[in-house]
Amino acid sequence: MKEKNVILQPAKKNRRKIIRSIIQLIVVLFLAVVLIKAVFLTDKRFAEAVPLNNKEGFIALSYFGVSRNDSPKYVSKKNLEEQLTLLEKQGYQTITQKDILDFYQKNKPLPEKALFLSFEDGRTDSSIFAQNIMEKLNYKATMFTYANKMDTRDQKFLKPKDLKLMEKSGYWELGSNGYRLTYINIFNDKGQSLGMIDENNIPNKTTIEYYNHYLMDFIRNQYMIPSETRQEMEIRIKKDYKLMQDIYQQEFGKVPKAYAIMHANSLYNNMDPLVQSANDKEIKDKFLMHFNLELSAYNDRDSDLYNLNRLQVSPYWSTNHVMMKIRQASNQNVEFKIGDPALAQKWHTINGAAEFDNNKVTLTSAPSSEGRILLKETMPQQYNVGFTFKGNVVGEQAFYVNYDDKTNSYLRIALIDNELVVSEKLPASDIVEKARFPLNEIKWNEEEYAFNKATVYTYQDTQKGSRIVEEEYPRNLRKNRVFNIAVNKDKINIDVDNVLSETIQINPSLHGSQIGFGALFSHKDTSHEQYADDIYDTLIEDILITDRKDQTIFTNQYTNFEKVKYKSTTLFNHVVDFFIETF
Template sequence: MSKKGVALNQKSKERKKVIRTVIQAVIVAFLAIILIRAVFLLNKFEETALATSNEAGFIALSYFGVSRGESPKYVSKAELEKQLTLLAKQGYTTISQQDIIDFYEEGKPLPEKALYLSFEDGRTDSSIFSQKILEKLNYRATMYTYANKMDTKDTKFLKPNHLKLMENSGYWELGSNGYRLTYINVFNDEGQSLGVIDENDVPDKMMIEYYNHYLMDFIRDEYMIPTETRAELEKRITEDYEFMRDIYTESLGEVPKAYAIMHANALYNNMDALVEKVNDKQIKELYKMHFNLERDAYNEADADIYNLSRLQVSPYWPTNHLMMKIQQSSKQRVEFAIGDKELAKEWTLANGAAEFLNNELILTSEPSAQATLFLKQKLPTAYQLEFDFYGNVVGEQSLYVKAADESYMRIMLKDNEVVILENQLNQKEAELERHTLEEIEWSGEDYAFNKATVYSYYDTQQGSRIDEEEYPRNLKNRRHFALQVGTNELHLTVDKELTTTIAMNDVSQGAQIGFGAAYSKKDTAHEQYMDDIYDTIVENIKITDEADEVIFSNQYTEIAKVEHNMSTWFNGLVDFFIENF
């Protein structure tokens, strides 16, 4: 190579090095800002005088964790901000633990729309990514922790000095999830007893078929016969509460007022009477209030302060899913997110709620009902349509074509099957075809079935309760649909995996398309509390006529697509640095 070539090559290397250094500097600066805000908590909560005329009750929401981007385990920072901002817009104000105590013990009324907000497991990411949102809305929340994490070296969990800073800021109060997260009476899917397992030693979650939490039962042998006496049970459970008292007193100066036992919904609900008695005694001696339940958001005035309920918000819920849940449990009318109001004007919502975001529309059903949304624009006799369904695998995402009055053809993606149905005026919907799509791969590390329950030895010997083709309800998957619609037939392609042509009845000659959402009714033994609200997510809709002219599209423009891809790339890069450095 010539000297000139060597020089040019060296300059190129130096230029790349400079670019790489600049990118790293920007990311480090970004992370430094986050860290400074998280550690020093520069702002203080502003106490405001609120009208207190509410004698009915309050809603309670709980989040397991907050991630910077989309995650199957934790709600994203952006989604958390959307949800809480919409609640604040409707007049929901956060209340303190003392407000709840005064409400139940002294009958003091609460603000009209009272919200008790909490985050569980004492995760650092929850504090970092929610702090700015709390400051923006002047919201207060409770951070629940495990006592045995107070001296852990694991940076995922908040330390006492940080918890004290959070509490001093006024934006946070402290609560407890207990001393430890340990599982007892564990059985795998082959009926073998695995005994007692700490959270850090749990093997493949997909192999665990039955388990209970440390405070929830006697420790039992492989035949589910107790291996400890009543006195030993009481001593073991009491020791955990003593650990909570001693550790919190030493590290925080006092025991938090609020408790949320793991696992929820068991105490006072078919639990062994002796186990229930010792837990009840210790909880009431150590704590002022207890969120024992995790099903409903609303707590009425006649609720027991030691048997309160919070709604644990699932990471996969869009904003309107949460709003629908709040409306369902509280009977309060709520406002739903609309998103782009100009896009919304192009559609007619028959029932449910719809949100329009860039290249995406989210259709949320009411509980145990179907939501439908129709494009107002009339379509020609022949056209092409493409889009992506991106909702959860378990559920019903539907496309309506040739819709008019009560006549239509419906293409439904349900539980990884494509079902084609036809409905003629005043007749029952008839199934024309059904196709099972290729199996979807998913990781047991990210998705899990709900298996903690009350069970017997007989139950443990029945093998897995999960069908091999069954999917967890929080598993999302993208499927691309392409249709060619003609006068008498419809040609459908799904992911280049399924291709079929369907003859259409003369009656099905409407000029509208629409989408539907409904939860999937499944009888599954591992799901204790089925969610009967479902979200159909439709992305990248494009409709063209026979001349390939665009009739309707919500796809990104080329410029917007580049901006979106750049933003996605940068966010992924930052997430990589957060997770690895």
């Protein structure tokens, strides 16, 4: 029997190889078709006649990459299309690098709602998944690239032949992120100096505690003392810009007009003055504009051409989150995405913005204040509510009971930084916390923790060990929490994930008969994180409200047919994504 198994084993292996080869071929052909359609067979962009009456300024959006579906690092194609389509619907027109130069140098006006759109790092997936969207909207964008990626075999990055075709299509312009993505003055979480390492050669990024980018500082030794003289530093930096210049000149016959240094916000801010001077000289010698900041989405008439802003869009932001950031920066009258109008009609938006999409409600707060929606339907004295919170752990996702809009009184059940907090607000009184319950600890990957490590630091800083605090969670970490709440006249029973179950007494002064949801950013100190901001998205799925007779008062849950359809589509997408990433 054993011999028979041994004899049959090669045949099994061969069959597996054949099947695997067929699957790989199908996936390769599929990707080839997508690539050809998206990049190489594009229509020529046509120039639209747009009124030029804007002498105030423009917004600038930047994306690090685009993925086929949701990703912790890159915005999904679906979200990118939703965001750009909503902007186009409101009259936002993309502007070119020349438009920006003419605006600042020749006082030429821009379109009323001007948008400078860009993608950073020169990633192939950005061009593949963004191209069709650009064609639909007749948008134009700048692709920022690293010069040293031009002659590598790494297919994640666009090559000169790709970029030339993209430029020829009229939908793209070329920009530069510099010559390389290399880190210097690296220290691990044990305080050990690792010197200088190229981004692709870092063995384990979770152990890297401090670093800086190649052009941001002197090369320093294990005690953070400069190991090069001023002259050596200037020669090194000048050489890096020269290497970049030579590659662009060789491949394109020109250096791009636009530059975006890595990392943002350091130049003219907290950089060593000598290093700053060396960079400033090279940038102004080789480029005509520089997107140096990522602090805001807006550039006004008085902005410096060599210190321009762009908003780097985070992958986990909702469409309305992006719109809220634009409104916050520009004070422009920005419209928000509503989604299903029939569902939206059932709710009243008190503050912020709400999108209703199938079984999901996305509630986005206004800056530094709570977003809040109320169901218009009044509740009976006894009812049951079920839903799932799916927002980021760090933040406040709230559910309101016995809400009275006239007296601004309510009982509030909120997820706050992975704790369940119950508060009440009586008429003409301040909100008071009634109870607080810790929830089970969430396991997460350290790679999800978004430290702002590329910054100014001292030797003493590097010796303090890891900055990861076990009790804290990264702002971009999500966790599903399933709620089932039974509301009675004098008490409510709260169940979370079938693990935590608590009963809370309802103050008899709370006479309201509405329910609602809230969204608010976390006030915790996150100066060491990249993505801390004062706008927050609460994600609510599968709301079901029933009365004491189990009759439905409100629901946005899928029907059985819709659920099967959704799960089938999701499964197909996961399979395709697996083969794209694996092969």
